[in-house]
Amino acid sequence: MLGLDLTFLNWETLSKFVVNGFLFSLQLTVVATLGGIVLGTMLALMRLSGSKALSIPATVYVNGMRSIPLVMVILWFFLLVPTLIGRPIGAELSATITFVAFEAAYFSEIVRAGIQSVSRGQVNAGRALGMTYGQNMRLIILPQAFRNMVPVLLTQTIILFQDTSLVYAIGAYDLLKGFTTAGKIYGRSEEAYLLAAVVYFVLCYSLSWLVKRLNSRIAIIR
Amino acid sequence: MTWDWKVFLNDDGSGRTYLEWMFDAWGWTLAVAGSAWVVAMLVGALMGTLRTLPGSPWLVRLSNVWVELFRNIPLLVQIFIWYFVVPKIFPAMQQVPGFALVVLALGFFTSARIAEQVRAGIQALPRGQRYAGMALGFTTAQTYRYVILPMAFRMILPPLTSESMNLLKNSSVAFAVSIAELTMFAMQAQEETSRGVEVYLAVTALYAVSAFAVNRLMALAEKKLQIPGLVIAGATGGGH
Numbered sequence: 001m002l003g004l005d006l007t008f009l010n011w012e013t014l015s016k017f018v019v020n021g022f023l024f025s026l027q028l029t030v031v032a033t034l035g036g037i038v039l040g041t042m043l044a045l046m047r048l049s050g051s052k053a054l055s056i057p058a059t060v061y062v063n064g065m066r067s068i069p070l071v072m073v074i075l076w077f078f079l080l081v082p083t084l085i086g087r088p089i090g091a092e093l094s095a096t097i098t099f100v101a102f103e104a105a106y107f108s109e110i111v112r113a114g115i116q117s118v119s120r121g122q123v124n125a126g127r128a129l130g131m132t133y134g135q136n137m138r139l140i141i142l143p144q145a146f147r148n149m150v151p152v153l154l155t156q157t158i159i160l161f162q163d164t165s166l167v168y169a170i171g172a173y174d175l176l177k178g179f180t181t182a183g184k185i186y187g188r189s190e191e192a193y194l195l196a197a198v199v200y201f202v203l204c205y206s207l208s209w210l211v212k213r214l215n216s217r218i219a220i221i222r
Numbered sequence: 223m224t225w226d227w228k229v230f231l232n233d234d235g236s237g238r239t240y241l242e243w244m245f246d247a248w249g250w251t252l253a254v255a256g257s258a259w260v261v262a263m264l265v266g267a268l269m270g271t272l273r274t275l276p277g278s279p280w281l282v283r284l285s286n287v288w289v290e291l292f293r294n295i296p297l298l299v300q301i302f303i304w305y306f307v308v309p310k311i312f313p314a315m316q317q318v319p320g321f322a323l324v325v326l327a328l329g330f331f332t333s334a335r336i337a338e339q340v341r342a343g344i345q346a347l348p349r350g351q352r353y354a355g356m357a358l359g360f361t362t363a364q365t366y367r368y369v370i371l372p373m374a375f376r377m378i379l380p381p382l383t384s385e386s387m388n389l390l391k392n393s394s395v396a397f398a399v400s401i402a403e404l405t406m407f408a409m410q411a412q413e414e415t416s417r418g419v420e421v422y423l424a425v426t427a428l429y430a431v432s433a434f435a436v437n438r439l440m441a442l443a444e445k446k447l448q449i450p451g452l453v454i455a456g457a458t459g460g461g462h
Contacts, residue, residue: 067387067433068426069394071405076426079418162296168398169409176299190307197295197303204294 005188013182021178022199024092028174029161032099036160037153039100040107045137047112058108065105071169073102078170091172095164103160110156114149115141151218154211158204165200175199229417230424240411240421247407248428254324254403255393255432259386261329262336267375269333270340271366285337292334297395301327305399324396332389339381343374376447383440387433394429404428 046058065073077098082088118141126136146153165176173181176196183192230241238246272278272285292300304327309315315323347370355365375382397405408425412418 067391067430069391069405069429071394071397072408072422072426072429075405075408075412076422079412079422158294162294165296165298166395168298169405176296180302190310193299193302193307197299200296200299201291201294205290208294 005191013186017182017185018175018178021173021175021181024173025161025164025175028092028096028099028164028167029157031096032103032160032164033153033157035100036103036107037111039104040109041111041142043104043108044111044115047108048115062105062108065102066109070102070163071166074098074166074169077101091167091170094170095167095172099160099164103156106156107153110149110152111145114145114152117148118144147218151211151215154214155208158207158211161207162200162204225420226417227420229415229420232415234411234414240415243411244404244407244424244428247402247404248432250401250403251390251393251428252432254321254328254396254401255390257325258328258332258393259389261325262332262385262389265330265333266336267340267371269337271344271371273337273341274344275362289334289337292330293338297328297331297392298398300331301395301399303327320399321401324399324401328389328393328396332385332392335385335388336382339378339385340374343378344370346377347373376449379440379444379447383437383444386436386440390433390436391429 043058043062046054047062049055074095078091078094081094081097122140122144123136126140131139164174167174168176171177179192179196179199180189183189230244231239234240234243269285269288272281273289275281301324304323305320308323309318351369351373352365355369360368393403394405396403397409400406404425408421411421415421
């Protein structure tokens, strides 16, 4: 009827083609999330610093990144990074650098909103206790801000995981590439695309279900 | 490194210059994004409304499935499925041009996000609005048509703006199935001319201009549709 045949997919095929790609997608997601949050926090602090020399470059960077399609950013980095560092780099490394730099812009907007969600009184209380700017941020504001941000950060991570499939543009070997390669070799491309969709769906849906649960638990505590 | 902007005046091998090719490609980007926007708005409004209907659990379930399905699969995978798998499974779809398949993929993908915003907008309205419609003797359809939807759509215009800009940026993924849009042009022209920086700069600028135009158009719509005295708190939309 549909003419689909999934028998080509056994453990051997999976471990040969798909597992490596899956591990790269996972690694890319984790590195980009952590790197993006660290860089994004720095960008957010620059934007909120009140010093024009810091806030203007950060604003230009964030708005610039957010107005370009991710595929173009991936292509840009793949073109420029080897020229800048003077030696060719692989698609995987290029993709990792790209995603950290790109996601930093999105995470910085989340962190900025999170910092602004902490009430003024908390900031003033910290200063009244004689805390320096650094102490106030580290001990009073950021802990509360990150707590408020957790659900949004996780949602962004789910989107980020889906976006890792776009490394297709430079031919990096990720989860999707693993499935399409296996599909091409066995002449079962259609089945491979469908299976890729199922795997992405199961992963993203269960993660977003977890976020939803977390959300309701946090809502009760507040 | 030196600039070489004259590269855009070179012939691309088919009797047109790279500049002409780029503007053709811009046209395709706008065509894909514009058509997908119409699909996304219509389907998104429908699905978002269905999710709030009182007393129709099956319609609510249907639209929940729709949203979760199209939201949790990467756009690139969805485009591949529409382009390669759907015509195989449904032979009738083989006559449909690739452009239309990509528009459906992008439109349905975005419709899930729009449905979420529409649902949020409707649920953010005070319950009294619905009761007021009922008290006036409106049917459910009339309540939605005259009371709820006009208010809800105004409330969600800011997130719809960012979704529209996302849609424009996401149209770049159409390169993967060889739609002759801007990103496809960027990749091919970069390869043929080896003037990647100039080509990418021009394409990036066109994307930025288009995104800015979308932003201004939506801001204009927001201003025109504003109800005097009604203050709408800015909502934030995530995503890319």
